[in-house]
Amino acid sequence: MTNIDPNNLPRHIAIIMDGNGRWAKQHAMGRIRGHKRGAQAVRTTVTACREIGIAYLTLFAFSSENWGRPGEEVNALMDLLADYLDKETPTLQKRGIRLAAIGDIDKLYLPVRKKLLEVMKLTERNDKMVLNLALSYGSRDEIVAAVRKMVADQRDGKLKIDDIDKETLARYLFTASMPDPDLLIRTSGEYRISNFLLWQLAYTELYFTDVLWPDFKKSDLLAAIAVYQQRERRFGLTSEQIQGK
Ligand code: IPE
Ligand code: IPE
Numbered sequence: 001m002t003n004i005d006p007n008n009l010p011r012h013i014a015i016i017m018d019g020n021g022r023w024a025k026q027h028a029m030g031r032i033r034g035h036k037r038g039a040q041a042v043r044t045t046v047t048a049c050r051e052i053g054i055a056y057l058t059l060f061a062f063s064s065e066n067w068g069r070p071g072e073e074v075n076a077l078m079d080l081l082a083d084y085l086d087k088e089t090p091t092l093q094k095r096g097i098r099l100a101a102i103g104d105i106d107k108l109y110l111p112v113r114k115k116l117l118e119v120m121k122l123t124e125r126n127d128k129m130v131l132n133l134a135l136s137y138g139s140r141d142e143i144v145a146a147v148r149k150m151v152a153d154q155r156d157g158k159l160k161i162d163d164i165d166k167e168t169l170a171r172y173l174f175t176a177s178m179p180d181p182d183l184l185i186r187t188s189g190e191y192r193i194s195n196f197l198l199w200q201l202a203y204t205e206l207y208f209t210d211v212l213w214p215d216f217k218k219s220d221l222l223a224a225i226a227v228y229q230q231r232e233r234r235f236g237l238t239s240e241q242i243q244g245k
Protein backbone atom coordinates (compact mmCIF):
# COMPACT_ATOMS: atom_id res chain seq x y z
CA MET A 1 0.00 0.00 0.00
CA THR A 2 1.06 3.57 -0.65
CA ASN A 3 2.99 5.24 2.12
CA ILE A 4 1.70 8.58 3.29
CA ASP A 5 3.22 11.20 5.57
CA PRO A 6 1.19 11.38 8.79
CA ASN A 7 2.45 14.94 9.35
CA ASN A 8 1.01 16.33 6.13
CA LEU A 9 -2.51 14.96 6.04
CA PRO A 10 -5.37 16.85 4.44
CA ARG A 11 -7.48 18.09 7.33
CA HIS A 12 -10.64 17.99 5.24
CA ILE A 13 -11.29 15.60 2.36
CA ALA A 14 -14.36 16.04 0.15
CA ILE A 15 -15.48 13.33 -2.26
CA ILE A 16 -17.82 13.38 -5.25
CA MET A 17 -18.82 9.72 -5.17
CA ASP A 18 -19.64 9.11 -8.81
CA GLY A 19 -20.04 6.08 -11.05
CA ASN A 20 -22.55 3.82 -9.28
CA GLY A 21 -24.75 3.62 -12.38
CA ARG A 22 -21.88 2.77 -14.70
CA TRP A 23 -20.57 0.19 -12.25
CA ALA A 24 -23.98 -1.49 -12.26
CA LYS A 25 -24.13 -1.45 -16.05
CA GLN A 26 -20.67 -3.04 -16.27
CA HIS A 27 -21.92 -5.82 -14.01
CA ALA A 28 -25.22 -6.20 -15.88
CA MET A 29 -27.19 -5.01 -12.87
CA GLY A 30 -29.77 -2.26 -12.31
CA ARG A 31 -28.63 1.18 -11.12
CA ILE A 32 -30.00 0.58 -7.62
CA ARG A 33 -27.66 -2.37 -7.12
CA GLY A 34 -24.86 0.01 -8.02
CA HIS A 35 -25.97 2.43 -5.29
CA LYS A 36 -26.03 -0.44 -2.79
CA ARG A 37 -22.43 -1.26 -3.61
CA GLY A 38 -21.70 2.45 -3.40
CA ALA A 39 -22.97 2.46 0.19
CA GLN A 40 -20.46 -0.29 0.93
CA ALA A 41 -17.67 1.93 -0.40
CA VAL A 42 -18.91 4.69 1.92
CA ARG A 43 -18.42 2.38 4.90
CA THR A 44 -14.90 1.45 3.78
CA THR A 45 -13.97 5.09 3.19
CA VAL A 46 -15.32 6.36 6.51
CA THR A 47 -13.40 3.65 8.37
CA ALA A 48 -10.22 4.36 6.41
CA CYS A 49 -10.40 8.12 6.99
CA ARG A 50 -10.91 7.58 10.69
CA GLU A 51 -7.92 5.21 10.82
CA ILE A 52 -5.70 7.59 8.88
CA GLY A 53 -6.67 10.51 11.11
CA ILE A 54 -8.64 12.75 8.75
CA ALA A 55 -10.55 15.37 10.76
CA TYR A 56 -13.35 16.15 8.27
CA LEU A 57 -14.80 13.97 5.53
CA THR A 58 -17.51 15.46 3.32
CA LEU A 59 -19.33 13.07 1.00
CA PHE A 60 -21.51 14.27 -1.87
CA ALA A 61 -24.30 11.73 -1.53
CA PHE A 62 -27.27 13.42 -3.25
CA SER A 63 -27.35 16.65 -5.22
CA SER A 64 -30.22 19.10 -5.58
CA GLU A 65 -30.23 18.10 -9.27
CA ASN A 66 -30.48 14.37 -8.40
CA TRP A 67 -34.14 14.96 -7.40
CA GLY A 68 -34.81 14.94 -11.14
CA ARG A 69 -33.83 11.26 -11.51
CA PRO A 70 -36.52 8.57 -11.95
CA GLY A 71 -38.74 8.35 -8.85
CA GLU A 72 -37.79 4.74 -8.25
CA GLU A 73 -34.10 5.63 -8.07
CA VAL A 74 -34.73 8.61 -5.76
CA ASN A 75 -36.78 6.38 -3.45
CA ALA A 76 -34.06 3.75 -3.41
CA LEU A 77 -31.43 6.37 -2.55
CA MET A 78 -33.55 7.68 0.33
CA ASP A 79 -34.05 4.11 1.61
CA LEU A 80 -30.34 3.44 1.36
CA LEU A 81 -29.60 6.56 3.38
CA ALA A 82 -32.02 5.50 6.10
CA ASP A 83 -30.51 2.02 6.08
CA TYR A 84 -26.98 3.45 6.31
CA LEU A 85 -27.95 5.58 9.30
CA ASP A 86 -29.60 2.62 11.04
CA LYS A 87 -26.70 0.29 10.54
CA GLU A 88 -23.76 2.64 10.98
CA THR A 89 -24.79 4.61 14.06
CA PRO A 90 -23.20 2.14 16.51
CA THR A 91 -19.93 2.33 14.54
CA LEU A 92 -20.05 6.13 14.49
CA GLN A 93 -20.52 6.10 18.24
CA LYS A 94 -17.82 3.54 18.87
CA ARG A 95 -15.30 5.34 16.70
CA GLY A 96 -16.09 8.85 18.00
CA ILE A 97 -17.41 10.14 14.67
CA ARG A 98 -19.80 13.09 14.64
CA LEU A 99 -22.39 13.13 11.86
CA ALA A 100 -23.13 16.45 10.16
CA ALA A 101 -25.15 17.33 7.06
CA ILE A 102 -25.20 20.14 4.51
CA GLY A 103 -27.92 20.83 1.97
CA ASP A 104 -31.64 21.41 1.78
CA ILE A 105 -32.32 18.83 4.48
CA ASP A 106 -36.01 19.81 4.75
CA LYS A 107 -36.60 18.29 1.32
CA LEU A 108 -35.51 14.81 2.40
CA TYR A 109 -38.27 12.27 2.97
CA LEU A 110 -39.58 12.67 6.51
CA PRO A 111 -38.42 9.34 8.02
CA VAL A 112 -34.94 9.92 6.61
CA ARG A 113 -34.81 13.48 7.85
CA LYS A 114 -35.93 12.42 11.32
CA LYS A 115 -33.33 9.70 11.47
CA LEU A 116 -30.63 12.04 10.22
CA LEU A 117 -31.38 14.66 12.87
CA GLU A 118 -31.54 11.95 15.53
CA VAL A 119 -28.11 10.57 14.66
CA MET A 120 -26.64 14.08 14.41
CA LYS A 121 -27.90 14.77 17.92
CA LEU A 122 -26.72 11.43 19.25
CA THR A 123 -23.20 11.89 17.90
CA GLU A 124 -22.85 15.62 18.57
CA ARG A 125 -20.20 15.18 21.25
CA ASN A 126 -18.00 12.82 19.25
CA ASP A 127 -14.72 14.52 18.47
CA LYS A 128 -12.48 12.14 16.55
CA MET A 129 -13.80 12.94 13.08
CA VAL A 130 -16.67 14.76 11.39
CA LEU A 131 -18.57 12.83 8.73
CA ASN A 132 -20.40 15.48 6.76
CA LEU A 133 -23.03 14.28 4.28
CA ALA A 134 -24.04 16.58 1.44
CA LEU A 135 -27.70 15.73 0.90
CA SER A 136 -30.06 17.54 -1.42
CA TYR A 137 -27.07 19.83 -1.76
CA GLY A 138 -26.41 22.39 -4.47
CA SER A 139 -23.72 24.99 -4.08
CA ARG A 140 -25.45 27.76 -6.02
CA ASP A 141 -28.59 27.28 -3.90
CA GLU A 142 -26.39 27.44 -0.81
CA ILE A 143 -24.88 30.75 -1.89
CA VAL A 144 -28.28 32.21 -2.81
CA ALA A 145 -29.65 31.19 0.63
CA ALA A 146 -26.64 32.79 2.30
CA VAL A 147 -27.17 36.06 0.43
CA ARG A 148 -30.86 36.07 1.33
CA LYS A 149 -30.06 35.57 4.99
CA MET A 150 -27.44 38.30 4.93
CA VAL A 151 -29.89 40.74 3.36
CA ALA A 152 -32.49 39.85 6.02
CA ASP A 153 -29.94 40.32 8.79
CA GLN A 154 -28.88 43.65 7.32
CA ARG A 155 -32.52 44.74 7.24
CA ASP A 156 -32.93 43.67 10.87
CA GLY A 157 -29.85 45.62 11.90
CA LYS A 158 -27.77 42.53 12.68
CA LEU A 159 -25.31 43.04 9.85
CA LYS A 160 -23.70 46.16 8.38
CA ILE A 161 -22.94 46.24 4.66
CA ASP A 162 -19.45 47.60 5.35
CA ASP A 163 -18.72 44.65 7.62
CA ILE A 164 -19.39 42.05 4.93
CA ASP A 165 -16.22 40.31 3.84
CA LYS A 166 -15.19 36.81 2.72
CA GLU A 167 -15.37 35.47 6.27
CA THR A 168 -18.89 36.87 6.70
CA LEU A 169 -20.18 35.06 3.63
CA ALA A 170 -18.43 31.85 4.70
CA ARG A 171 -20.26 32.05 8.02
CA TYR A 172 -23.64 32.09 6.25
CA LEU A 173 -22.92 28.91 4.29
CA PHE A 174 -23.88 25.41 5.49
CA THR A 175 -20.18 24.74 6.05
CA ALA A 176 -19.79 27.65 8.52
CA SER A 177 -18.17 25.54 11.22
CA MET A 178 -15.80 23.62 8.94
CA PRO A 179 -12.46 24.37 7.34
CA ASP A 180 -12.40 24.43 3.53
CA PRO A 181 -11.55 21.07 1.93
CA ASP A 182 -7.83 20.52 1.34
CA LEU A 183 -8.41 17.68 -1.08
CA LEU A 184 -11.32 16.96 -3.44
CA ILE A 185 -11.59 13.50 -4.95
CA ARG A 186 -13.96 12.71 -7.81
CA THR A 187 -14.31 9.15 -8.99
CA SER A 188 -15.52 7.70 -12.31
CA GLY A 189 -13.39 9.75 -14.70
CA GLU A 190 -15.61 12.83 -14.82
CA TYR A 191 -13.75 16.13 -14.70
CA ARG A 192 -16.29 18.52 -13.26
CA ILE A 193 -17.47 19.93 -9.98
CA SER A 194 -21.23 19.44 -10.54
CA ASN A 195 -22.36 22.30 -8.30
CA PHE A 196 -20.42 21.05 -5.26
CA LEU A 197 -18.84 23.46 -2.72
CA LEU A 198 -18.10 26.16 -5.32
CA TRP A 199 -17.06 28.73 -2.72
CA GLN A 200 -15.23 26.33 -0.43
CA LEU A 201 -13.10 24.71 -3.17
CA ALA A 202 -11.31 27.97 -4.08
CA TYR A 203 -7.87 26.60 -3.10
CA THR A 204 -8.61 22.90 -2.76
CA GLU A 205 -6.30 20.40 -4.48
CA LEU A 206 -8.32 18.44 -7.07
CA TYR A 207 -7.82 14.74 -7.71
CA PHE A 208 -9.66 12.78 -10.38
CA THR A 209 -9.61 9.02 -10.72
CA ASP A 210 -11.20 6.65 -13.23
CA VAL A 211 -12.13 4.20 -10.45
CA LEU A 212 -15.91 3.88 -10.20
CA TRP A 213 -17.21 4.70 -6.71
CA PRO A 214 -18.31 1.12 -5.76
CA ASP A 215 -14.73 -0.03 -6.49
CA PHE A 216 -13.10 2.72 -4.41
CA LYS A 217 -10.87 1.16 -1.73
CA LYS A 218 -8.54 2.25 1.02
CA SER A 219 -5.64 1.88 -1.41
CA ASP A 220 -7.32 4.40 -3.75
CA LEU A 221 -7.75 6.82 -0.88
CA LEU A 222 -4.09 6.45 0.09
CA ALA A 223 -3.05 7.00 -3.53
CA ALA A 224 -5.05 10.26 -3.60
CA ILE A 225 -3.51 11.44 -0.33
CA ALA A 226 -0.02 10.59 -1.61
CA VAL A 227 -0.60 12.74 -4.71
CA TYR A 228 -1.93 15.54 -2.50
CA GLN A 229 1.25 15.36 -0.43
CA GLN A 230 3.36 15.91 -3.53
CA ARG A 231 1.55 19.11 -4.44
CA GLU A 232 2.86 22.51 -3.46
CA ARG A 233 -0.02 24.68 -2.28
CA ARG A 234 1.02 28.20 -3.17
CA PHE A 235 -2.19 30.17 -2.58
CA GLY A 236 -1.08 32.71 -5.19
CA LEU A 237 2.40 33.18 -3.78
CA THR A 238 5.69 32.05 -5.30
CA SER A 239 7.37 28.76 -4.61
CA GLU A 240 10.27 30.59 -2.93
CA GLN A 241 7.92 32.40 -0.58
CA ILE A 242 6.21 29.15 0.37
CA GLN A 243 9.50 27.42 1.06
CA GLY A 244 10.76 30.42 3.03
CA LYS A 245 13.81 30.89 0.82
C1 IPE B 1 -23.24 8.61 -8.02
O1 IPE B 1 -23.36 7.66 -9.03
C2 IPE B 1 -24.35 8.53 -7.01
C3 IPE B 1 -25.32 9.64 -7.08
C4 IPE B 1 -25.26 10.65 -7.88
C5 IPE B 1 -26.43 9.57 -6.16
P1 IPE B 1 -24.27 7.89 -10.30
O2 IPE B 1 -25.62 7.37 -10.01
O3 IPE B 1 -24.22 9.31 -10.74
O4 IPE B 1 -23.53 6.96 -11.35
P2 IPE B 1 -23.32 7.23 -12.90
O5 IPE B 1 -22.69 8.57 -13.05
O6 IPE B 1 -24.65 7.14 -13.55
O7 IPE B 1 -22.38 6.12 -13.32
C1 IPE C 1 -22.71 14.41 -8.59
O1 IPE C 1 -22.83 13.32 -9.44
C2 IPE C 1 -23.60 14.24 -7.40
C3 IPE C 1 -23.24 13.16 -6.49
C4 IPE C 1 -22.14 12.43 -6.53
C5 IPE C 1 -24.16 12.95 -5.40
P1 IPE C 1 -23.80 13.34 -10.70
O2 IPE C 1 -23.62 12.04 -11.38
O3 IPE C 1 -25.16 13.71 -10.30
O4 IPE C 1 -23.17 14.54 -11.56
P2 IPE C 1 -23.22 14.83 -13.13
O5 IPE C 1 -24.65 14.80 -13.54
O6 IPE C 1 -22.42 13.77 -13.78
O7 IPE C 1 -22.58 16.17 -13.29
Ligand code: MG
Pocket residue numbers: 018019020
Ligand atom coordinates in the same frame (compact mmCIF):
# COMPACT_ATOMS: atom_id res chain seq x y z
MG1 MG D 1 -23.00 10.29 -12.01
